[in-house]
Structures are given as structure tokens and as C-alpha cells.
Amino acid sequence: MSYLTPLRPxxxxxxxxxxxxxxxxxxxxxxxxxxxxxxxxxxPADASTVVATVDGTDITLGHMILVRxxxxxxxxxxxxxxxxxxxxxxxxxxxxxxxxxQGEVPKRVDLTLENERRALIAGEAVDDFLAGAVTEDExxxxxxxxxxxxxxxxxxxxxxxxxxxEDEAKKLIEELDNGADFAELAKEHSTGPSxxxxxxxxxxxxxxxxPEFETAxxxxxxxxxxxxPVKTQFGWHVIMLNETRxxxxxxxxxxxxxxVNELQRVAVEAHIDELTQKAEIDRSGAKGVDPTLLTxxxxxx
Numbered sequence: 001m002s003y004l005t006p007l008r009p010x011x012x013x014x015x016x017x018x019x020x021x022x023x024x025x026x027x028x029x030x031x032x033x034x035x036x037x038x039x040x041x042x043x044p045a046d047a048s049t050v051v052a053t054v055d056g057t058d059i060t061l062g063h064m065i066l067v068r069x070x071x072x073x074x075x076x077x078x079x080x081x082x083x084x085x086x087x088x089x090x091x092x093x094x095x096x097x098x099x100x101x102q103g104e105v106p107k108r109v110d111l112t113l114e115n116e117r118r119a120l121i122a123g124e125a126v127d128d129f130l131a132g133a134v135t136e137d138e139x140x141x142x143x144x145x146x147x148x149x150x151x152x153x154x155x156x157x158x159x160x161x162x163x164x165x166e167d168e169a170k171k172l173i174e175e176l177d178n179g180a181d182f183a184e185l186a187k188e189h190s191t192g193p194s195x196x197x198x199x200x201x202x203x204x205x206x207x208x209x210x211p212e213f214e215t216a217x218x219x220x221x222x223x224x225x226x227x228x229p230v231k232t233q234f235g236w237h238v239i240m241l242n243e244t245r246x247x248x249x250x251x252x253x254x255x256x257x258x259x260v261n262e263l264q265r266v267a268v269e270a271h272i273d274e275l276t277q278k279a280e281i282d283r284s285g286a287k288g289v290d291p292t293l294l295t296x297x298x299x300x301x
Contacts, residue, residue, distance in 0.1 A: 158204075
């Protein structure tokens with residue numbers, strides 16, 4: 001008979017809910033068990049190895065490993081023997097509590113187990129599918145399509161002065177036309193966070209600025225300031241384009257993970273669509289069900 005405790009993210013129950021110092025304290029029984037484990041540490045074991053039984057219910061090393069995987073990071077600092085004993089204590093305590101339960105199991109327990117089983121198996125199905133879903137040729141082709149034939153992307157190094165009104169911006173442009181220093185005007189007048197730095201925005205590329213600002217910068221020549229104020233959702237801008245440069249395409253290895261993730265995402269979506277089309281799906285039972293019932297947890301009792 002097998003015993004498996006469903007895990008929930010962040011759940012640390014019973015013995016493992018104790019503070020670290022308390023868990024690390026050894027009783028006579030705990031010490032004896034730890035010494036026994038040390039003596040038999042070299043014994044071959046796998047996930048099906050039975051580490052304890054509770055009234056005929058097996059607790060296996062596999063159950064313990066699953067609990068370990070669900071623990072918060074802080075438990076990594078515990079010595080392996082202490083952690084081993086704590087996890088075993090937790091599973092034993094859960095087993096005796098399970099057997100002591102005399103009431104009717106609420107619907108939410110069975111439904112939770114069904115949901116978790118479905119999700120876990122679905123995850124395995126995705127992993128199996130992805131094992132051969134993306135080939136090296138597809139990765140190289142995607143890289144070539146996105147980067148090799150694409151025009152070089154232009155990056156800009158600019159500064160700006162942000163003010164509240166168009167009239168303020170026009171006056172600043174007039175001062176710049178008469179030889180005023182852009183950085184000094186930015187320090188004195190800009191309401192933006194870059195003002196104290198002379199309005200310097202550093203380097204940026206396509207999509208990093210709001211559209212109106214980006215369009216204005218793209219139409220400017222390096223070394224020039226905007227001839228007219230630029231309006232965005234933040235206010236009115238006077239822009240200085242300091243310099244431009246072409247951004248070279250990244251090497252394949254630099255963007256491999258990005259490309260693989262995108263190819264996998266597309267492949268999984270297509271695979272799920274295909275499975276959905278082939279499956280016999282009847283959603284008629286959902287018609288007429290009040291969507292607000294999703295908030296009624298009393299239905300799970």
C-alpha cells in the first residue's frame with residue numbers, strides 16, 4: 001500500500017514547520033535514528049525504497065524526495081541527516097493523522113488531487129513533446145530569419161528637458177538657438193529624473209521610448225536639438241540627439257535560449273491546438289452556470 005502526500009507551493013507542515021533550531025534539536029529517539037541512517041547510508045536505494053510503514057502504509061524515499069523539493073530554500077542549510085529525520089517525521093505524522101480521520105473527506109480534497117494529478121501528467125506530456133520538438137536546424141533558421149537578414153538596428157544617445165507646458169519648451173528652444181548649454185538648462189528646468197544629470201538618457205533602441213519621443217529622435221541629426229517641442233504623455237520635451245550607432249546582430253549563442261523558448265512556445269501551442277481539434281470535447285455543461293459561483297468555496301465541502 002502506497003502513501004503519497006500532495007504538495008502545495010509554500011506548504012511546510014508539522015515537523016518541518018518548526019523553526020530551524022527546533023528542528024535541529026535531537027531527542028534520544030531522533031539521535032538513534034540518525035546514527036542508524038549513517039550506518040546504512042551506503043545501502044543501495046531508489047525512489048521505491050520503503051523507509052517506514054505506518055499501519056501497513058508504506059512511506060518511500062520517493063515520497064521524501066518530493067517533500068524535499070517542495071521546501072523553502074532556507075532548509076538547504078540543514079545537515080542532511082537532520083533534514084532526513086525531519087521529513088520522515090513529517091510523513092509519519094501525516095500518515096497517523098490520515099488514519100485517525102473518521103469524518104467524510106470533503107470534495108475539495110478529491111478535487112485537489114484530481115487537479116494536481118492532471119496538471120502533473122500534463123506537464124510530463126509537454127516535457128515529452130518538447131524533447132524532440134526543436135531541432136538545431138530550426139534554431140539556426142530562426143536565428144537567420146530574425147538577425148542575419150535584418151537591417152542593422154540604430155541606437156541613439158540623447159538627452160531631454162521635460163517641462164509641463166509647450167510655452168516653456170518653446171522658450172528653452174529659443175535659448176538653445178541663442179547658444180545656451182543644453183545640460184545646464186536641463187539641470188535648471190527639467191522635471192524629469194534625468195534633469196540633475198543634464199537630461200542624459202544614455203543609449204536606447206527601438207521600442208524603449210514612447211512612440212512620439214522615438215519618432216522625433218529618429219528624424220533628428222546627431223548634434224542637433226529638436227526644433228519644436230515634442231508632446232508625450234509625460235509632458236513637453238526638448239530633445240538633444242548626441243550620437244547614433246548601429247547595433248550589430250548578436251551571436252547565435254547569445255540568443256539561443258531566447259530562440260529556443262520561442263520555438264518551443266509556438267510548437268507547444270500548435271501541439272495543444274492539434275490535440276484539442278482531435279479530442280471529443282463537450283462544454284455544454286458550462287452553459288447556464290453562473291460564473292460568480294467560482295467564488296463560492298462552500299460548494300467544496
